[in-house]
Amino acid sequence: MSEFRKICALADIPRLGARVVQQASGGDIAVFRTAEDEVFALHDKCPHKGGPLSQGIVHGKRVTCPLHGMNIQLDSGDAVAPDVGHCNRFEVKLEAGDVYLKV
């Protein structure tokens, strides 16, 4: 059964940046923080050529993959048109300044 587990404090993620949650299996998860202090989590793998999205520049509710510049929508995991592609999303929540990830 999946449940929310604490991963870090919001302050541990830079604003307009991301941190990576390492997983034993299933690939790393990138946790993003926007300018408005919203948090989103995506599989840390660009649907285009597998670039680490966690290392990209975050703007609005988007992240730009550092390898070839594909933009991914943080709240849906979809590539921004006209690009196509989808990146798996994970549920995250913010509670009392801490970030919880559903695993």
Next chain:
Amino acid sequence: MSKPKLVMVGNGMAGVRTLEELFKIAPEMYDVTVFGAEPHPNYNRILLSPVLAGEMKVQDIILNDHDWYRDNGVNLHLGKKVAKIDRVKRQVIAEDGTVEPYDRLLLATGSTPFMLPIPGNNLDGVIGYRDIADTDAMIEAAKRYKHAVVIGGGLLGLEAANGLKLRGMDVTVVHIGPWLLERQLDEVAGRMLQKSLEDRGLTFLLEKHTEALIAGESGRVAAIRFKDGMQIPAELVVMAAGIRPNTALAESSGIYCNRGIVVNDTLQTYDPKVYAVGECVAHRGIAYGLVAPLFEQAKVCANHLANYGIGRYTGSVTSTKLKVTGIDLFSAGDYMGGKDTEEIILNDAAGGVYKKLVIKDNKLVGGVLYGDTADGPWYFQLLKDGKDIHEIRDQLLFGQSMVGDVGHQGQSKAAAMSDDAEVCGCNGVKKGVIVKAIKEKGLFTLDEVKKHTKAASSCGSCAGLCEQILASTLGGAYQATASDKKPMCGCTDHSHEDVRKAIRERELTSVEAVTKFMEWKNADGCEKCRPALNYYLISTWPHLAKDDPQSRFINERAHANIQKDGTYSVVPRMWGGLTTPAELRAIADAAEKYKVPTVKVTGGQRIDLLGVKKDDLPKMWADLAAAGMVSGHAYGKSIRTVKTCVGAEHCRFGTQKSMDMGVKLEKMLFGMWSPHKVKLAVSGCPRNCAEAGIKDVGVIGVDSGYEIYVAGNGGIKTEVAEFLCKVASDEEVMEVSGAFLQLYREEGWYLERTCHYVQRVGLDYVKQKIVEDGEGRKALYARLLDSLKGIKDPWAERLDGELKKEFEMLAVQPA
């Protein structure tokens, strides 16, 4: 609170483009209602000619389908003609009785074909050429009748005539002027065009005045009679004798109209709540009938509708191209010339090539190209930029390739390229793919081409070529922006220059302050503008502006180069390319310890350790630091390397100590951020083993001192560095090199290499600033040294503390 209501009358290209621009910058601002008299959604009117010619289908030229209106929440009334505007009650009333109130009204009613006021102009079979219905009527007529007459030898008339001919009709073009396209071509080009159209089977009657259209037994037009008594059969008559701005609706509501609906530079009519754009408009007395100026109007209008209050439309210089497949024709600006202009002409009648360039005060002011139009976009850019062509005058006529600027920035002969020629080498995009996307998706800008095809979206060296392809595909619809006025990115309308100026003059010291002050459309910018802004801030206010790591590309954030598999490469600095056994040992140990799969010597005489995991970076740096090594900045828009030969220290030909000089320069410049990467080289003699001739700054030792070269580039397109000056001492090398780099740091645009910067400002300008102005040079040098004061090694800074977080992974904590 309910939103204000924006009603648009007219559903054509100019109006809908205005909405698109508006939705980009203020998507939620208005409740939008659109009235379109035609039953179709917005389509690309300029592509009606290819539809008539059978080269495209109607569905290919739809720009915004019904989904687009729905997705953007537009209340769309199609097939409803607006009958009345009540400006007192602020409402619009359609012929079918639909009433829509407005807070802002946008008139985009376009134009109507001018129907000659002659007897018979209302007969069956007599049509204008304006919309899909007209095109359908022509296609239908071509199936049933033989004789077509097109009245008007302008662009539209010739395109119609060509299309009808291709559909099997006998076509005669009647033109009142002495030659074809007299508003675009001079007589020579006009005659050449006529000849090639005649070869295709078209018939021309020039300087002919139509007297009447004569009905046949069925009541349909059957013949046309001229004032000289001549009469020819005509079962289809297409009037293409000009357009009239459609001002009837505006006039009836009391809005001042002259040659069109009169608007000011913000596209407002005499009623400030009512805006107007497109062919229905007269701006500074001019009504434009080409699509490019209308798009410029759309942009400015949207800006004001969104209450941004910036941007003025000040009129357009236009260029045209005939959309008749196989006929290459280009004209722009003042193509006729006059007393105070000079002309350069090439006239090869047998070869079917004619070129005329009109020059005034050493600037290109107009031109006509016939038969070979490949350089049209380049000439148009020179014209719009108002570039001084004095230096290239003797080669100007032979085109850009003769000026020696082919390839880099991608300018080459786009029109002559075959469809399967590769345009973008990074992403493997062929010309045919780009042309197809432009046509099918209705692309008009380089940005759109980048987004849809990926061409020019990586290294950007083919951007110029893509623009040429756009220009040659779109013809008159293409509007090149003067290059120094191009917006930084989609987040703003401001150019790099404007932004740099604002940062300096307004003393802005953070990315947020800039985006706020300059009214960025997206509060936190994008991946394109943020790195540029961050650079402008730290280079303008070295010790004041705070560096923003989140506005840096990952390479500069992690101080290592990201590789295709997400690992990193580490390059320790080797000053001037020199190293020691102890350093080599430390590098070898680190490579083994962190299981580096590839160890490579770089082109810049450094050792590259490839395939390092991100979380190993700080550990590896610590090991290298223990052996006295610092970051090589092999990842940044910054000083990379100073390459050297062995010089007078060892070489039997060496005249100067190049290793020593190289080390001094590299130590001076350590940690210098710049608009793009910067590489130097020092050679000990003119044999130039350090390849100083293709570096941003190249120093070559000679017996009496050093020669300094600048703005070379070994990258995308090899650029040989240009001679700047000769100096006698090591100190002068440091001062001149430093001052040049500081000038580039202060004036270069982000991602502009020194070669492009120098091309933009001119070598004379650089010489004046660096060589002639001694005081200025010293001041530049002092500013460089000041900004580099107290620079820390980025690797050492990240070994612990807050900055180390970047490299640490998170783990799920136990429940």
